[in-house]
Amino acid sequence: MPRLLHLLRPKTAGHLAFLFACYALFATIAIAVIMPPLQAADEGAHAARAESIAHGVLIDQRNADGGTAGAVVSQGLSELDAAFLPLKFHPFRKVDAPMRAAATTIPTGRRVWMDFPNTAIYPPVFYVPAAIGFRLGAFLHASEWHSILLGRLLTAFASIAVASAAIALAGRFSPFLFTLLCLPMTLGLFAAVSQDGLMIGCSALGIVLLAREKRPAFIVGCVLLTAVAMARPPYLPLCVLPLLVSSRCWIERAAGAGFVAAGVFGWTALTARLTLPPEAPAHIAAQLAAIRQHPASVLHVAWNTLHLELVNGLPVGREFIGVLGWLDTTLPNLFYALAGIVLLTAATWSGGCRPDRNPLRPAVAALAIVTAIGLIYAAQYLDWSPIGGPRVEGVQGRYFLALAPALLFVLPKRTVPPRAILLVIASFPLLSVAVTIRAVIVRYGVF
Template sequence: MDVLLRTGSAFQRVSEASVAILARLERGLPLLFLAYALPMVIFLSITMPAYLNPDETNHAMRAEQVSHGAPLNWRTGPFDAGGTIDTGLLSLLEVYWPILAEADKRVTRSMQDRSHAVTWSGNRMFANTPNTAVYPPTLYLPVTVAIWIGKAAKLPVETTLILGRLINGAVAASLTALAIALAARGRFVIFATMLLPMSLAQFASCSQDALLLSGGALLAALLSRPMCGRRPATGAEYLGAAVLVALLSMSRPTNLVFILPLLLPSVAPRLTGRFSALTVVGGAVAATLAWIVWVAIYVQVPQPHSGIVPMMGDQLRHLIADPLSLFTVLWNTALMYTHGYYVMMIAFLGWGQAAFTAPSWFYILAGVVLLLACATEVLGPPGLTRRQLAVAWLSVGASFLGILVIQYLSFSRVGGTFVEGVQGRYFLPLAATAGLLMPAIAAPAALRLATAVPVLVFPIATLLTVPTMVIGRFYLQAG
């Protein structure tokens, strides 16, 4: 009997200690995130050669257009859309183009000397940037501010873009830390997802994707508070979530489905200030649809690539004539690209011929850690109601399918048998919402602590691996 009592007492002490440790870890999670993220943002901002993040060339050009007082782009021909840019951006691109075009090229002293000499010219010319012309100016604000500062201080173009990366990364990391602090559920998933190499690389770029990722994490956090608290949202939570849905959806229309949780009676407050909840939601939807219509009428053009001329109208007519073919397309795409999507979501850094990947073990370990992050949420505080869980799954699933369908309509061969052009990083904001999709299971605190610790430690592997990858790809000369 004494043995049983002592054993029970020991288990009680372990449980109490685990609860206390978990509470301290969760309180410190935002600061731990920043401690991991900011050094990597600084390293990647400085060491990644200009334009060598995914699509960073056109994103930098879009931000420069906004900084020059041109928030809107226009269609100028059957396959041309964009605006004018300072020719200094093109002069810098010319320096690093050999690395983008040839897989064996490295950064040389000559390249560095030439890049440091490129300044803002004050001369402007049209740049055809159809992939970024469709984006609103809002998510380019951090990079736009950096360009204003760079031009005012007469900094070289490359230094200005590095400043843009640093400011963009600092804002994205801060928003993510705020999301982790606010989340009632899902903070470990957000922590793990946003510290993946691909997320950090997007933070440390001149791309709007930095704010798409961090904004998506913040949206998930705001939704979690009323849904997990089994209460209506406060006015600030509701308005904040609606504004985020609008901002994210104007750049990625598939995010509009995340308006659905705001329509739940258990989430929607009766009033938000002087406006009804329906007015807030309607405003977010109207703003998004207005931008989509504007882009469709005045901006969007087909983007020929690899001998393919995607035509959205023809593709839509094909699907109307044979709607069941879409299931075949999605199945073929899953068979062909699932592994590639995973690799690109975890760590597929660089762009063009400058793209590079992590060691194979890293992807296995990252997958295990992401599963452990989900397990930590399952073993955590109470989750969503069944109705809320169904709406959350519907929102994430519809957004996921929407990404594939839009890419099939706008970027794939007419009548093609698979979807082209989807990048694994497109799914990172959805991955950050996974904490909302998990059921809750009562379990000992010690078990939850055991699943949480590897999640908190894994970013050390990223901090050790990514610098080796970058230096080896760009700065160590072959042979």
């Protein structure tokens, strides 16, 4: 303990980055090995997208009859999903012997068409580590489960490397970023075949780089932010962040914001034309018609959604901290409270960008974050919720993890936090990782 106190001196970003890498490597390897295949949220669809990219299909297509989007992928993904289907949404069911046998004996090689419209529209960049894992598994003639395990591990290593770089470069913002990236939900996404883990890491690194003085950092930050917003178009309001970088001239800032916006609109237009499910436009049009008929219903829906969150104990907030698996693997309520307190403490003692002469910058950044949150809810209502429904359905806490690093542009510059605060922040992941691994073991049994 005294040694840790000695390390946590001013300019502790590098030390926090090292601690994060240690915590995250242990946690993600354990989660990747213990959690059964395709049991992270939408991991089956993400795995299908990664496997299609591994075979050179960068933009998926509609199926032969013009229906939903997908690609030709390994049949083993469907067989694994069927083998472990009894676990989904049934938190008291454990992995049994037939499931274990299926996980290790289903071969790769046989290829069939699979529909996965919810992930077919995502850009390929965040699936590259998992795609390499699938190719490596095929080269080694590994089973389908071992190919998924390779994809999980490579995704975790890439996510941890990017996130560690973000913390190391974050300066006085590093305590909050460290705490955010050590949350069970973040670590769980790092350890899954999914775009979310690497997207969160790239969001953190991109936003940190934007705030730095040198032009190369600003350019790389804009590129990373573009990739993140392409993967989740409701993040488009973050395109204003390059405009808030006071160290760059207006031409560079405008070019950065325009680059982000152009990337989002270009990719969205391309994938909508190729992969948008045929029933989606009709559903969205009917939802918009219902809103036009009763405009006041927008306020009614917003209030019902907020009221339900409060009545149910902030489920989106708990998911933000960590509800693993298919949102059926919860953590102790006391842990959610402690994690929330530590996260707020880290935010309170973390410093944002260096001050400039424009006092509107924090307000504009906060407005961008709030607008992005609103667009997430709006998109879920238009595309996912029942037509004319009383509330927004389908919103998950993980959708907001990649937005949180933008608080770098909102928080004021602060002095270095006391060592006692840094010690709490640096030590809390010990509890977080322990609680997370225990929850996975209890939920599934040792796999």
